[in-house]
Amino acid sequence: MTTYSLLILPGDGIGPEVMAEVRKVIGWFQTNRGLSFDVSEDLVGGAAYDKCGKPLADETMAKAQSVDAVLLGAVGGPKYDNLDFSVKPERGLLRLRKEMDLFANLRPAQCFDALADFSSLKREVVAGLDILIVRELTSGVYFGEPRGISADDTPGNEGGRVGVNTQRYTSGEIRRVARSAFELARKRNNRVCSMEKANVMESGILWREEVQWVHDNEYPDVELSHMYADNGAMQLVRNPRQFDVIVTDNLFGDILSDAAAMLTGSLGMLPSASLGAPMANGRPKALYEPVHGSAPDIAGQGKANPIACILSFAMCLRYSFGLGAEADMLEKAVEKVLADGVRTGDLMGAEGGKPVSTTEMGDHVLTAL
Amino acid sequence: MTTYSLLILPGDGIGPEVMAEVRKVIGWFQTNRGLSFDVSEDLVGGAAYDKCGKPLADETMAKAQSVDAVLLGAVGGPKYDNLDFSVKPERGLLRLRKEMDLFANLRPAQCFDALADFSSLKREVVAGLDILIVRELTSGVYFGEPRGISADDTPGNEGGRVGVNTQRYTSGEIRRVARSAFELARKRNNRVCSMEKANVMESGILWREEVQWVHDNEYPDVELSHMYADNGAMQLVRNPRQFDVIVTDNLFGDILSDAAAMLTGSLGMLPSASLGAPMANGRPKALYEPVHGSAPDIAGQGKANPIACILSFAMCLRYSFGLGAEADMLEKAVEKVLADGVRTGDLMGAEGGKPVSTTEMGDHVLTAL
Numbered sequence A, B: 001m002t003t004y005s006l007l008i009l010p011g012d013g014i015g016p017e018v019m020a021e022v023r024k025v026i027g028w029f030q031t032n033r034g035l036s037f038d039v040s041e042d043l044v045g046g047a048a049y050d051k052c053g054k055p056l057a058d059e060t061m062a063k064a065q066s067v068d069a070v071l072l073g074a075v076g077g078p079k080y081d082n083l084d085f086s087v088k089p090e091r092g093l094l095r096l097r098k099e100m101d102l103f104a105n106l107r108p109a110q111c112f113d114a115l116a117d118f119s120s121l122k123r124e125v126v127a128g129l130d131i132l133i134v135r136e137l138t139s140g141v142y143f144g145e146p147r148g149i150s151a152d153d154t155p156g157n158e159g160g161r162v163g164v165n166t167q168r169y170t171s172g173e174i175r176r177v178a179r180s181a182f183e184l185a186r187k188r189n190n191r192v193c194s195m196e197k198a199n200v201m202e203s204g205i206l207w208r209e210e211v212q213w214v215h216d217n218e219y220p221d222v223e224l225s226h227m228y229a230d231n232g233a234m235q236l237v238r239n240p241r242q243f244d245v246i247v248t249d250n251l252f253g254d255i256l257s258d259a260a261a262m263l264t265g266s267l268g269m270l271p272s273a274s275l276g277a278p279m280a281n282g283r284p285k286a287l288y289e290p291v292h293g294s295a296p297d298i299a300g301q302g303k304a305n306p307i308a309c310i311l312s313f314a315m316c317l318r319y320s321f322g323l324g325a326e327a328d329m330l331e332k333a334v335e336k337v338l339a340d341g342v343r344t345g346d347l348m349g350a351e352g353g354k355p356v357s358t359t360e361m362g363d364h365v366l367t368a369l
């Protein structure tokens, strides 16, 4: 029997609470579906900093490189706001992304029918929304050199400083994430929209040209369009259902995928997968995490919605282990729980009613399974 | 009597059509309010390229530097999509912004009561919305060096290219736009929210620190908060009315202000002002333009909504000439026309009815004046 190795990094804030529910789901699949998981757990973010002065220990990094998949909760919190840049909680997550070379970040923005009324957008604009944002995750302005803050005395800035970051993309970096987007589009509605600012940035021109090249040479059957990222932000608000797959760079992907997530009204519901190149066993390097953050304001109170984290595990079953049937099963269980009207606090609307706790929501999912 | 000098640059697409209506409004103020304007006109964008092979002639640039205010329509169009980067229509606009040093771009996102149902957002989320985005306009990744595309043979990219842009901000650049935001907030609801990605970019850390410095030393009476730009995009979608003034950099400002504009459902209605340092006569260097683009699909058909361009002229009256009463008068006239149910095609909803043309809309505004 295959044993799948998982490294769980609950992280900060509500991370440990929501991850505890994922552990229950993992247990369910072991007991009831005969799957075998080898689960280890470690620290990331502020939790790691508190213990060892770094947001990710080298041993944890090595472990992440050796497992089949990493499951991450969330990182960050006000307690760490004044830490030096190099040891901020976020650096732990960024190091994982970079050293595991997880270049394709898949962020589905899906509107669950039972929750369509939670969106700040009109129901008719978002009902049935199902788009997939593929964000480049290991390059661009997040990682480009030179970077930093230094003294600067140019005229108008006497005695001042200058802050620099570098947006940098190679053909190879653009082509590989474009391929991911085209592959995913083929399994969906076969349409890709690529977003950049080619009217202002040369790196955006290269982005556009390389995506077009991959299309023309390798995926001519997929429909490709290009859009400036500012217009993309507008179109996401105006009529998000016009999109199928969106492919964009690290920084635009950060902003646009958060806007898209919020459209659905279901931020506590949205999972993500970050995938790299295939390992020796054929599985891609992979990290799964909810789109929401560490929500320090509600941490430790049993109020957090564990569904985004549970659905991230569904993505893990599908993308890391090829267990599509099991992933479907888990997603259907979540849908059923929602259709039954079970709601955590973040999903309580005007209807009122009593919210369930984090663990109760996890239990409902198990029951539905 | 003071004579105000204006340079009109209609530009491309619907630019000339909407600007023709502004000319009528200028004429009205000359005839009926005893104001004196010295108006000249010239080319920018694709129109300038067609005539002289450059998107902005040096003589036009010199004229822009010498007048009290520039009124611009819009630039760009598919006809120019394959031009070399250095002569694209957008470069004309960017040259004006840079050489006139128009560092503060004011983009109000206002939801007109008569149009609240046009938004893709629920009426209760956007009704009465009135926020002001102050976008830094002359620095950041739009202008930072080094930039460009070159050959690159690093491993994984053999035979490929690399595209580079540089995000660069000095203390002085950040402080001056922060001051604009605080000044404007004092005349509104006294709250400023600054947005960056200080968790990922050092230039964002400098941004946050310098905005805080200006606050603490010069505007301690104004309420200041900081938000990561991805969360900002979310919050704009979730609950935009939480904001008063938002201050952010050139690229985030581009994306976030377009998203904010679309929230209002009134893209054809939104003006903008780009302001620089005071000239010898005490007036700021200034350029006014609608937020919408050149809309090539409807150009030349008399369908465009001239209101954004007309309201940009109202901003000109207020910010360049201190004619607040006249600006109010023009804004009220526009509100009256809308309340009366007059609509261009872009504002036609389910109610149906017959849209008015660009010139008819202009006439209605004159009548209301």
Ligand SMILES: CC(C)[C@H](C(=O)O)[C@@H](O)C(=O)O
Binding pocket: A090, A093, A094, A254, B199, B200, B230
């Ligand atoms: C936590 C932060 C570093 C991160 C990012 O900016 O990528 C987050 O916003 C995300 O989108 O995953």
Ligand SMILES: CC(C)[C@H](C(=O)O)[C@@H](O)C(=O)O
Binding pocket: A199, A200, A230, B090, B093, B094, B254
């Ligand atoms: C036309 C383009 C260069 C411009 C920009 O990116 O600044 C536009 O999108 C804007 O927001 O004024």
